[in-house]
Amino acid sequence: MGTATLNVRLPEELKERGLQVLEREGVSVSDLVRDLFGYLEENQELPDFAVDSKRMKKADVERRRAAMESLVGILPSDIDLDKARTERLMRKVRSGVRV
Secondary structure, X not given: OOOOOOOOOOOHHHHXXXXXXXXXXXXXXXXXXXXXXXXXXXXXXXXXXXXXXXXXXXXXXXXXXXXXXXXXXXXXXXXXXXXHHHHHHHHHHOOOOOO
């Protein structure tokens, strides 16, 4: 059986704090990832912490969507947002003016 390599991107600070926990517990990153994938294979579902995280992200998306939907109708339908943005930027960069 061959082996695979995973390349994961995460914030440096998070990595360092996580590695501190693993070192304290005497577990390597490889051991932990192997255990995670073993869990996924055996249970055919996400672990509870991942499900909760997915639910929180979904709830955040729904909250943002509801906020955006509440804004519908606030702006006039004939507004030119590009023109408004350009005018705002021009005011901002005019000499001596800070908006």
